[in-house]
Amino acid sequence: MRLFSWRFIRVWQRNRDVFLRLWRPEAPGFFAEPILILLAMGTGLGAYVGLVNGQKYIEFIAPGIIASYAMFSASFECTYGSFVRMEYQRTYDAIISTPLSVEDVVAGEIFWGATRSLMTGTAILIVASAFQLIHSPWAVLILPLAFLEGLMFGSIAMLFTAVVPSIYTFNYFFTIFVTPMFYFSGVFFPLTSFPELVQRLSWIAPLTPLVYLTRALVSGQFYPGLIGAFFLVLGLTAVFFLAALPAMSRRLLK
Amino acid sequence: MAIVKTEGLTKKYRDLVAVDHVNLEIEEGECFGLLGPNGAGKTTLIRMLIAASPPTEGHVWILGKDLQKHAREIKAVIGVVPQMDNLDPDLSVLQNLLAFARYFDIPRKEAHRRSLEVLTLFELQNRMSSQIRELSGGMRRRLLLARGLLNQPKVIVLDEPSIGLDPQARYLVWQKLTELKSQGVTRLLCTQNMDEAALLCDRVAIMHLGKILNIDTPQKLVERYGDSGVVEIEVDPASRAGLIRQLKERGYEYTEIANHVHVFTADSDAALQGLVTSPLRLRRRQATLEDIFFRLTGRSLLE
Ligand SMILES: Nc1ncnc2c1ncn2[C@@H]1O[C@H](COP(=O)(O)OP(=O)(O)OP(=O)(O)O)[C@@H](O)[C@H]1O
Ligand SMILES: [Mg+2]
Numbered sequence: 001m002r003l004f005s006w007r008f009i010r011v012w013q014r015n016r017d018v019f020l021r022l023w024r025p026e027a028p029g030f031f032a033e034p035i036l037i038l039l040a041m042g043t044g045l046g047a048y049v050g051l052v053n054g055q056k057y058i059e060f061i062a063p064g065i066i067a068s069y070a071m072f073s074a075s076f077e078c079t080y081g082s083f084v085r086m087e088y089q090r091t092y093d094a095i096i097s098t099p100l101s102v103e104d105v106v107a108g109e110i111f112w113g114a115t116r117s118l119m120t121g122t123a124i125l126i127v128a129s130a131f132q133l134i135h136s137p138w139a140v141l142i143l144p145l146a147f148l149e150g151l152m153f154g155s156i157a158m159l160f161t162a163v164v165p166s167i168y169t170f171n172y173f174f175t176i177f178v179t180p181m182f183y184f185s186g187v188f189f190p191l192t193s194f195p196e197l198v199q200r201l202s203w204i205a206p207l208t209p210l211v212y213l214t215r216a217l218v219s220g221q222f223y224p225g226l227i228g229a230f231f232l233v234l235g236l237t238a239v240f241f242l243a244a245l246p247a248m249s250r251r252l253l254k
Numbered sequence: 255m256a257i258v259k260t261e262g263l264t265k266k267y268r269d270l271v272a273v274d275h276v277n278l279e280i281e282e283g284e285c286f287g288l289l290g291p292n293g294a295g296k297t298t299l300i301r302m303l304i305a306a307s308p309p310t311e312g313h314v315w316i317l318g319k320d321l322q323k324h325a326r327e328i329k330a331v332i333g334v335v336p337q338m339d340n341l342d343p344d345l346s347v348l349q350n351l352l353a354f355a356r357y358f359d360i361p362r363k364e365a366h367r368r369s370l371e372v373l374t375l376f377e378l379q380n381r382m383s384s385q386i387r388e389l390s391g392g393m394r395r396r397l398l399l400a401r402g403l404l405n406q407p408k409v410i411v412l413d414e415p416s417i418g419l420d421p422q423a424r425y426l427v428w429q430k431l432t433e434l435k436s437q438g439v440t441r442l443l444c445t446q447n448m449d450e451a452a453l454l455c456d457r458v459a460i461m462h463l464g465k466i467l468n469i470d471t472p473q474k475l476v477e478r479y480g481d482s483g484v485v486e487i488e489v490d491p492a493s494r495a496g497l498i499r500q501l502k503e504r505g506y507e508y509t510e511i512a513n514h515v516h517v518f519t520a521d522s523d524a525a526l527q528g529l530v531t532s533p534l535r536l537r538r539r540q541a542t543l544e545d546i547f548f549r550l551t552g553r554s555l556l557e
Contacts, residue, residue: 007357014353018344090340097304097334098357098405099326253308254267 001246004107007100011108012115014095031123034069038062038124039131041188062133063214064187066124066142067149071207073120074113074150075178078157079170082109086161092252102249110154110241117150118143136220145217149210152233155240156206162247181207209233255318257282257409257440258303262312265298265464272298274464275312285431285441287455287472289448289543291551295464296444297337300413303442304334316409330358333407335398335415337444341386347373347397348382351404358405365404372400375430391418399427409440416450428454448544458543462551472543479549480541482520488535489513500529509548516545 042058049057085091092105125142128134160173184198185191185207191199202208209229216222256279265273273295280286288296301307303314305325314321316328342350348369355365373379376396381389389397395418402410412431416424431454434441445451451458452472459469468475489497491513498515501508507518517526523536 007359010353010356013356014342014345017349017353018342021346021349022344089343090338091342091344093306093336094340094342094354095357096306097329097332097336098354099330099359100357101326253306 001242002101002103002249004103004245005101008104008107008111010100011095011105012112014091015108015112016115030069030073030120034065034120034124035127038065038128056133058131059133059218060215061188062124062128063142063218064185064211066121066128066146067207067210067214068182068185068187069124070117070121070146070149071153071178071181071210073116074110074152074154075157075174077113077116078109078154079161079173080167081113082158082161083164083167083170085109086252087167096252102252103245106158106245106248107241110151110158110244113154113157114147114150117153118147121146121149134218136218138217138220142214142217145210145213148233148237152206152237152240155237155244158244159240159247162244162251181205186211206233206236255282256280256315257317258286258442259315260303260312263299263302263309263314264311265295265302265307266310271464273302273309276464276466278459278466278469280440280442282440283435283438284456285435285443285454287451287458288442288444288461289446289451289458289547290461294461294551296461297413298464299461300411300442300444304332304411305329330405331408333402333405333410335402335410335412337413337417339394339398341394341397341401343386345386346382347378347384347386347389350386350397351401354401354404360405368404368406372403375403376400377426392420392423395419396423396427399430407439409442410434411442411444413444414446415443416445416447424450448542448547452543460547460550467550475546476541476543479546480518482518482541484539484541484545485517485519485521485523485526486535486537486539487515487517487526487530489515489530493530497530504529507549509545509552511548516548518545518549 038058038061042056042061046057051057051060092102095105096102121142125134125139129139157173160170164170184194184202185205186202191202191208194202209232213226213229213233216226258278258280260276260278263273263276263278264271276299288299290296298307302309303316303321305321305328308322317331319328321328342353345353351369351372352365355368360368370379373382376399378393378396378400381393386394386397395415399412399415402412415431416427419427428450431441431443441454443451443455455472457469458472458475460467460475470478487497494513494515498508498510501515501517509516518541519526523538527536
C-alpha cells in the first residue's frame with residue numbers, strides 16, 4: 001500500500017489560499033451557530049436543569065459543543081467540500097498530473113479538514129472563556145485534541161467521499177451518522193440518562209470519547225477511563241486514514 | 255532513444271477495450287499527432303501516459319524510466335493540457351498558476367516570474383486577477399496551455415488544445431507549439447483538426463477503436479493513400495444509391511460523408527460524370543489528411 005509524502009502540504013496550502021480568499025461570506029455562519037446554540041441552550045434550557053454536582057448547565061455543555069462543532073467542520077469539509085473539488089471542479093485530476101499522488105491529495109484534504117476543526121474549536125473556546133465557562137489551564141490542550149478529532153472525522157468523511165455515487169448521498173451520512181451523534185454522545189445529557197440500548201450505541205459512537213476528553217480538559221478532572229478514550233480516538237483515526245488512501249486511489253485512477 | 259515508449263499498452267473498461275495493445279515510440283523533440291474519431295481511445299491512451307490511469311496490460315517508459323515505478327519523477331517533467339477544463343475555480347488566474355507551481359516545488363519568486371511569462375506568452379497578462387468564471391472559453395483554454403508550460407516540461411501532452419479557440423488565438427497557439435520545437439520539447443498532440451495535425455506534427459498516428467492503424471509523416475500518409483487526388487461528388491439523395499453501386503462495381507475507393515461522396519481516383523472527371531445521371535456538383539482537389547483519415551477509419555469526425 002502506498003502512503004502519502006510531505007508533498008500533501010501543497011494541497012493544504014491550496015485549500016488555505018482558497019479559505020483566505022473566500023472565508024468572509026462563509027466563516028461567520030460556521031462560528032455563529034455553535035455560539036448561538038451554546039448561549040441559547042445554556043442560558044435558556046439551563047434555567048430549568050439542575051446537575052447533580054451543582055455545575056451550571058452551560059458549563060456542562062460547553063465542551064460537548066466544542067467537540068461537536070469540531071466534528072461538523074471536518075465532516076463538512078471532507079464530504080461536500082472535497083466532493084465538489086473532486087467531481088465538479090476536477091481539482092484532484094489537475095493535481096495528480098503534477099508530482100503529487102492521490103495519497104498526497106487525500107492527506108492534504110484530511111489535514112485541511114482537521115485545520116477547520118481546529119479553527120472552529122479555537123473560536124468556541126475563546127467565546128466560552130469570555131463567558132468564564134473554562135476553569136482549568138488544561139483547556140489549551142483542547143486545541144490539539146480538536147485537530148486530532150478533525151483528522152479522525154476527516155478520515156471517516158474522506159472514506160465515505162471515495163465511495164459515494166453522488167453528492168446527495170451525503171444526506172445519509174449526516175442524518176444517520178453525524179447528526180445523531182450530536183444528540184446522543186453525551187453533549188447535552190450524561191449518557192446514563194438514556195435507556196440501556198441507546199447507551200450502548202452511544203458508547204460506540206466516535207464522538208463520545210471526544211466529548212468526555214474535552215470535558216475533562218475543561219474541568220481539569222481526570223480519571224483512568226480517559227486513557228482508553230484517547231487511544232480509541234488514535235486507533236480510529238489511524239484505521240480510517242489508512243482506509244481512505246486506497247479507497248480514493250480506486251476512485252480516481254480509472 | 256525514444257523519449258516516450260509504450261509496449262502492448264491496453265486499457266479495458268469491463269468488456270470494452272478502449273486502448274488495444276498500442277506500441278508507440280515518440281522521439282525526443284518531435285511533435286507527434288494522435289488522430290482518431292470520437293471514442294477512438296486517444297484520451298484514455300494519454301491518461302495512461304501521464305499516470306492518471308493504470309494500464310490493464312502493457313508498459314510505459316518515459317525518458318527511459320518505467321512510469322509505474324517513477325511516476326513522481328516523470329510527472330515532474332511532463333506538462334499536461336487536458337481535454338476537459340480543470341482550472342481551479344476557487345482561485346484567480348494568477349493564483350491558479352502559483353498554486354500549480356507549488357505542486358512542482360517551484361520557489362515562490364521563480365513561480366511568479368514564470369507565471370507572468372506564460373501569461374504573456376498566451377496574451378493573458380491583463381486577466382491576471384480575474385476569476386476563472388469571468389474568462390471566456392478560449393481564454394480558459396489558453397490558461398490551460400499556459401499552466402501546462404509552467405514546469406518547463408520536457409514532454410508536453412496536449413489533448414485537443416485548440417478546441418474553442420478563435421482563428422487568431424489558434425494561430426497564436428500553433429506558433430507557440432512550433433516554438434517549443436526549437437527548445438527541444440517533445441509534443442504529443444491529440445487533435446480532431448487535420449489542418450493542425452498537418453501543420454504541426456512531424457508524425458501522426460491514426461487511431462481507431464483503440465488500435466493504431468498507421469503512423470507516418472502527414473505528407474507520406476497523404477501520398478500513400480491519396481496520391482491520386484480526390485473527386486468530391488455531391489448528389490441528390492435519390493441518385494446516391496445508384497452512384498455507390500457503380501463505384502463498387504468498378505472498384506473505386508470512396509468515402510461517404512452525408513450526401514457527398516469522395517472518390518480517390520486519378521480518372522478524368524468525364525469518366526466519373528458518367529456514373530451518375532445528374533450530379534449536383536463535381537469537384538477535383540488534392541487529398542488532405544482529413545481524406546486519409548476518413549479512408550482509414552471510415553468515419554466522419556462529426557459523428
Ligand atoms: N472511465 C471510463 N469508464 C468506462 N468507459 C470509458 C471510460 N473512459 C473512457 N471510456 C470509453 O473508452 C472509449 C475511449 O474513450 P476516449 O475518451 O479515450 O476517446 P477519445 O478518443 O478521447 O474520444 P474524443 O475524441 O471524443 O475525445 C470510449 O468508448 C469511452 O466510452
Ligand atoms: Mg478525448
